[in-house]
Amino acid sequence: MDAVILGAGMHPWGKWGRDFTEYGVRAAKDALAEAGIAWTDVQFVVGADTIRNGYPGLVAGSTFAQALGWTGARIASCYAACASGAQALDIARTRIMAGLCDVALVVGADAAPKGFFKPVGGPGDPDWLRFKLLGASNPVYFALYARRRMELYGTTQDDLAAVKVKNALAGSLNPNARYRKAVTAEEVLASPMVADPLRLMDICATSDGGAAIVLASRDYARRLGARDPVRLAAISTVTPTFPNTVLELPNFATDSAAAVPPPARPFRSAIAHAAYEEAGIGPEDVSLAEVYDLSTALELDWIEDIGLCGPGEADKLLRTGQTALGGRIPVNVSGGLASFGEAIPAQAIAQLCELTWQLRGAAGARQVEHARIGLAVNQGLFGHGSAVITTR
Template sequence: MSGKEIAILGAGMHPWGKWGRSFIEYGLAAARSALADAGLSWQDVQYVAGADTIRNGYPGFIAGATFAQALGWSGAQVSSCYAACASGAQAIANARAQILSGLCDVALVVGADAAPKGFFAPVGGDRPDDPDWLRFRLLGATNPMYFALAARRRMALYGSTSEDFAQVKVKNSRHGLNNPNARYRKEVAVEQVLESAVVADPLRLLDICATSDGGAALVLTSMEFARSRGLESVRISGLSTVTPTFPKTVLDLPDFATDSAMTVQVPERPFRAALAHKAYEEAGVGPEDVSAAEVYDLSTALELDWMEDIGLCEPGSAESLLRAGETSIGGRIPVNPSGGLASFGEAIPAQAIAQLCELTWQLRGQAEGRQVEGARVGIAVNQGLFGHGSATVVTR
């Protein structure tokens, strides 16, 4: 057993959707569900790690204290953090550090969001020194545009087709059918994806995830605390939140400056692969050990890239695994058994936490209707803007 392991004693979620209520309500429901799942009370919690939402006013920027107040001031320590789509994983990392350092035994991690309709826009008004603001203002480059660039790159490198991308949506919508927390619980056919409106060529509306409301929470404890309660728990055995080395872009593109070709060293691993490698190494497992993977399908094409980057298959071979049914539940390596973002949509601070909720239920054998038989090792991965990303390995 690794000295860096901690236990997941409780997992809880508020269903994803467009509910029109406060993000606090979603987080509170998820937290209470996770505490009930762990068999603990709010008074047992010594530390609260909140994953921030930046589109819900000041309470969203201090999520740890916001959720602690909603649960009732108890003297627990709090922290709040924002890391774009990896906010939940960073909050988990904060809680893990507190537990492993011996500063607490029981931590609650909560993330929730109430998302606006449409594309996520920069926050804070005109900010000409902010690259996020500049790409919207100068380029009109909403997030789906760079999803499309990644898709085009995949088509150029490996001959991927729009039908390949559509098959990802078909698979994930099938997985999401039996997930009570999913927003979209309806089967989709390839033809429906290909006939949906173009958003950023080659990606269509059904290739791209929506924005959603939702919440997720975990109760994390030291292994000693879990054993003292006589509980056999799912464990977080590896957690990576490394930043890129080079290149600097989300797409891992080379530096195009003509005078840089001889001076820049290309890294051993691209960013997403480096994230996974560190988590595998810390957990003492490899991709061949993975029973189920929750990967960040912001677009259908990105799921295929993730599969290769985290070592589930060789570059250029993700489509063949998908078409052979190997990434479906019942196949060799189910990917996004929860239904993924295709079935949920984005609720930014809750997403990485929700991935671990799903893997916890899978490893316990509690994912009714979508269970991966014999699941023992899971990996959850996601990526946010500006060098944020995470990979978490859980074991049973």
């Protein structure tokens, strides 16, 4: 049984200073309105959790259900760091495909702190150890990837600036984006250095925002009169393979008895290719991609990891305009995290909103022509990866 997308909704990203629940409820109501159904029609609600917003954030399914009004719907809550939204979608999709419900609502929202993220836990938290013992805050972590890329493939700071320019232009066309202003390469290169080689405008911000999706069985969509709805063709939530991920930190299993044969692909590549396999397509079939651009350099890495080109070739695609709006394989036509910032539990859901609107031909000035297959990927802390594929 297929799961299809009836409605998508978002609360614009920004720094609004309000409770995250407000953002999620706004997104949910917009998604329900687009689907043409009432809140009382929803049988299952999944909330993507946000651990930075107190107990209500840790039981997001219940929080959103209560805010929308108790109806007796079944609920679930899900936390998987930056992949929380994708795993929440997977829970809802699985329940529909199992025939246990006809229509489900998936919601994620966040009210992020100002500045770069700080570790939430104490000394037993690997994030805390990375920050406090290694001094590797997120920008430093992103910079290590960027420096590696520059050494391996000759990527330049001009290339990194070009990624920001591309995404800022797309974001300027998106009413839900936080930053809606085109920028020049000179402005990017003049922004303050944060962690060499990454400047302030190379790194995504933290944001408030919300996103929601209404999923349904194809039979339900047909009864509702929905014509040719967007199909949720695959969701991958794979974990790393032991030989590639050996961290001598608390709470990480490094027992050699758990080892398996070396992976055929690195982790980020495996995330996308598991989704390709499930959907029965290949990277050559993708019309557009939303990738997890925590930094400008990471966007280039992701383009290669998901198979849109070979290792070291993303710079060429960028320089020749192939990943820009109007190019052969547009990447981050929503504006990406460069234009939105991070609202962690909403991110993967927001990516799916963009794919949905693009495949419907409803993306306005940023519309990709003849969009038929969309891919969204991201990676969360603690080995959470996700990829979502939509088709028409």
